[in-house]
Structures are given as C-alpha cells and as structure tokens.
Amino acid sequence: MRSLVMARARLRTALCARLHHHSRSCRSFSFSTAAAADGATEPPEALAFSPLVVGTIRLAQSVDNDVETKPIPPSPIPRPWPASADPSQIDEAASQLTGRLNAREDWWRQCERVCDAARRGELPSADVLKVLHAFMDLDGQEAREEEGRTTAHKPYLRKQTTKVDERHVECLYRSLLLTEKVAPLGEKEDGEGPQGAQKADKPATAALDADDILFLLKGLRELHFTRRARGEFFPAIVTAMRPLLAQYSTVDLIEVLDHLAALSIRGLEERQVFLTVPQLLSKRLDNTGEFGAPKPYELIRVFKAYSKARVSTELLRVLYDYVSRDLGEREGDGGESGGGGLLTPALAIHLLATMLGTRLYTVQAIEKLLLVARRTHLGLWASDSVELRSLKWIEVSLRLDYAQTYAGLSKEALEYLSLVRDLKYTDRSLQHHTILSYQLAHFLAKHSFPCKREMVGPYALKVCDRDERVAFEPIEKVHVFPDSKGKLRHFTETKLRHLEAMGWKVYTVAFHEWGRLRDYQDKADFVRRLLRENGLLGFPVEPRHGGTTV
Numbered sequence: 001m002r003s004l005v006m007a008r009a010r011l012r013t014a015l016c017a018r019l020h021h022h023s024r025s026c027r028s029f030s031f032s033t034a035a036a037a038d039g040a041t042e043p044p045e046a047l048a049f050s051p052l053v054v055g056t057i058r059l060a061q062s063v064d065n066d067v068e069t070k071p072i073p074p075s076p077i078p079r080p081w082p083a084s085a086d087p088s089q090i091d092e093a094a095s096q097l098t099g100r101l102n103a104r105e106d107w108w109r110q111c112e113r114v115c116d117a118a119r120r121g122e123l124p125s126a127d128v129l130k131v132l133h134a135f136m137d138l139d140g141q142e143a144r145e146e147e148g149r150t151t152a153h154k155p156y157l158r159k160q161t162t163k164v165d166e167r168h169v170e171c172l173y174r175s176l177l178l179t180e181k182v183a184p185l186g187e188k189e190d191g192e193g194p195q196g197a198q199k200a201d202k203p204a205t206a207a208l209d210a211d212d213i214l215f216l217l218k219g220l221r222e223l224h225f226t227r228r229a230r231g232e233f234f235p236a237i238v239t240a241m242r243p244l245l246a247q248y249s250t251v252d253l254i255e256v257l258d259h260l261a262a263l264s265i266r267g268l269e270e271r272q273v274f275l276t277v278p279q280l281l282s283k284r285l286d287n288t289g290e291f292g293a294p295k296p297y298e299l300i301r302v303f304k305a306y307s308k309a310r311v312s313t314e315l316l317r318v319l320y321d322y323v324s325r326d327l328g329e330r331e332g333d334g335g336e337s338g339g340g341g342l343l344t345p346a347l348a349i350h351l352l353a354t355m356l357g358t359r360l361y362t363v364q365a366i367e368k369l370l371l372v373a374r375r376t377h378l379g380l381w382a383s384d385s386v387e388l389r390s391l392k393w394i395e396v397s398l399r400l401d402y403a404q405t406y407a408g409l410s411k412e413a414l415e416y417l418s419l420v421r422d423l424k425y426t427d428r429s430l431q432h433h434t435i436l437s438y439q440l441a442h443f444l445a446k447h448s449f450p451c452k453r454e455m456v457g458p459y460a461l462k463v464c465d466r467d468e469r470v471a472f473e474p475i476e477k478v479h480v481f482p483d484s485k486g487k488l489r490h491f492t493e494t495k496l497r498h499l500e501a502m503g504w505k506v507y508t509v510a511f512h513e514w515g516r517l518r519d520y521q522d523k524a525d526f527v528r529r530l531l532r533e534n535g536l537l538g539f540p541v542e543p544r545h546g547g548t549t550v
Contacts, residue, residue: 323368440527
C-alpha cells in the first residue's frame, strides 16, 4: 500500500513539474472544465467567420473568469501528501491536473494556428479583429489595472496573470498594421515592376475603418506587448487615424485622447492629434451638427488627457471660453445621447478642480464654476464627501499655487472660499492603516515619534506630529503611475508640494523601497537611518517657523 502511495506521489510531482513548465510558456490561466466538457455555444455573430476563428472564440469563452488567476495555478493535491491517503483521491487529483494541462495545450495550439494563418495572409481583417476582441475580453480585468484600481490588491505582477501570450497579440497586430509585401502569384516579392511596387506600398490598414483603428489603439494600451513591438505598431496606428479623426463622434474623440495620453507615459508621444482635436471640437460646440458638444464630465477627461500627455496649446482657449459662457446653460447639452449636459454644482466642483490641477484654466472659467457651485449650500455636503474634499483642494490650490489669480477673484468668490477654508473635512482612509503605514508607525514609535493621525486641509496624514509639523508619507503603489518609473500621480504630488508650502517637513517612504527590506531588523535599521540622516533621532525637533497655516 505504501509503495502504491509513493508511486502516485511521484506521478503527481511529475505532473506538477510539467504543468509549471507549460504555464510559464502559455501565461497560465484556469479553464472551466464544466464548460469545456459541455461545449460552449457559438455566439451568433461568430457564425459569419472562418471555422478557425470560431474555434478560437469558443476556447476563449471557456475560460473561467470567476477564478482568480495565479502565476502558477494552485495544485489540488495537498503537500506533503499523507501516507494514509486514499489512492482514488490521488487518481482524481492527477486527472484534474492532466485536464487543466490539456486545456492549456489546446489553447496554445489554437493561438499558434491563428497566428500562422495570419502570417500567410489567409485571415481577413474582420477575422483577425474578432480574435483580438476575444483576447481583450480575456485580459479585461488586467487591462483595468492601468487605472490603479486592482494592482493594490494583488501581490503578484500584472504581466504574470495575463491569459494571452504577447507573441500571439503582436503577430495579429503585425498582420493588420504593417505594410503588405506579399506579391501576387507570378510576381516578384521584391516589388519589381509597377504592379509589384504598388502592392508593396499598399498599407495594411487600408481595409480598416475608423472604429477598427480606435480598437487597435485601445488594444495597444491594454493588451500586453514588448516595448519594442509597441513602439513599432504605434506610428502605424496614428498614421492611419489622422485622416479619420473627423469621422469620430465626440465621445470617440475623447477616448482617442485618453488612450494617447496613457501611452505617452510609456514614451509614445503624438502631439499632432492633440493639436487637431480642439479644432474639431470647436465646430461642434453649438450643437447644430451631426455630433454634439462635449458634456461637463467629458471636458474633465479632455483636460486630464492634455495634462497627462504634457501638451499645452492656445487652441484649448475655445474650450475655456465655452466653459465660461455656454457650458450647461440648457438641459440637453452634450450631443449624441442627449441630456446629462446640465452643469450641476457637483460637476462644476469636479471640473474646476480638474482645470486647476491641469493648469488649463482662465479666471472667467473659475468665476463661472464657483458661481454654479454656490447654488448648493455648503452645509449640505457631508464632512467626508468627495465634493467637500475637492472644494478644500480648490481653496488650497488657489491660495498657494495661484496667488495672483486668487487675489483677482470677485468679492463673492473670495467669501465663498473663506467659508470653505473654515469647514472640517474628514478623509475616510484616515481610520485605516495600510501595511506600509502600520509598519512604519510601529518602528517610528520605538523612537518616541508621536505617530498621530491628522487632517491638514484636504490631506490625510497617517503618521505625523502636528505640533512640530513633521510627517512621514507612505507612497503606496496606487500613488504611482504604472510603467512610469516612479512618476507620482497628481494628487499625491500636489499633496507633498502643498504641505511643504504650509511649513510641514514631509519624508516619503516608497513601497518598493520598503518591499526590498527582507526582515524586521532591516526595517528597523532603515527607519533609524532615515531619522539619523534628517536629524530626528533626538525628538522633538526644532520648531519650524514660517509657512502658511490651514
């Protein structure tokens, strides 16, 4: 009996090793075995495509998206396997491992067949786009991590959890975007002769419409590519998009700006589109054409995109004038979908905070948005509401960053901002420690640092001493743009600058620095060295003079 158990254990070890080898190659993911056994039904829209594409879509639909994917799927067999285990349990677990391995191999082979057909030019553009849609649906959760909503809760890398191999994605993109150089039968492939030259110069994007190009731009942002491949495809997409910009609706134009701004952080910059879009939007502001004017929340996305892409142009003045004169004056502004264009006090507050944060504003626009914000009494905003935090941030920014603009505001606006300054805002996150802030406070407390939690204007300080105006700010992963080499997000960057202007001394501790510390002693030495280098070991420190109070 014992020899049988040992044999089964050796089989399990071999299967796990084989599974680990293939999972690294296939960007491992979990299949729903029930769906694979029953057979996924073909979507109605897939029936018009080739059998190869339909088979790929069916395999993609069999992925179990409800199961959280790990870099290496957990084995259903416990380790170590007890000597008194039932052999039937070992057989069942081994069959599960084999089934999952076969599912991965099927998916890998299917993707390879699709890529081979795309390389040979046997798949039309519609089929390739359909497969890319299936790829993007599989990686939809990982794509949203670029906004910073998911990565903070996952201790493993985003790239390790993708269900689609980047080589397959790059192969399909290459078949769609790069210049066609396959000569017809009977002609030379080097393009000799007039017909050959014409074929060699024909762009592969000629068969793609505006919506297809926009989808490829979105995929370039959300799917996984090598840096070299992304830099290779980006110029082809932008070149094909420029003559099609006038065909996009207002919503699609703003989506184009959003994707280009996100790609600019990765080093792929395109200024020409950013200079063209304001001219297109200026022709739609009267709501008389086919496409309507942008709504207030869409203008927020526009200004954020220009700030993220580091593009500043006088062409945006037409949008400033639109905000100060006509924005939201009549219900139904906003074009294609109708309604939703009325400028409410909450939207006015968020739009003003965005314009000040991006430094894309005029005094007239500030006056107009503050006038709309005053329509709601300050007492109606909850003490922990997003609107009150934005109002507190607007007041601090105008007073510290735009002193000349602040002094030139009307008497009514200054009185309103004075009332905002006196209000108390409470950040909900102040009541909860993160792992980094908790451990940092623990080691600082051993050196008699007070480690109090305080609100300073719109900013929450979890580890600080208000009397001495000293704070330690944990820089979490959500505070940094992904794939940006440590570039801080706007609110965190502004927080550090404003606190310094108020007379605070802020010391930052980044998550990647803290994560490199291996054990308790390393973290204790890091905190002691941080205090010693800044002259804080003998607390309390000398009081800081000057600065602005809140």
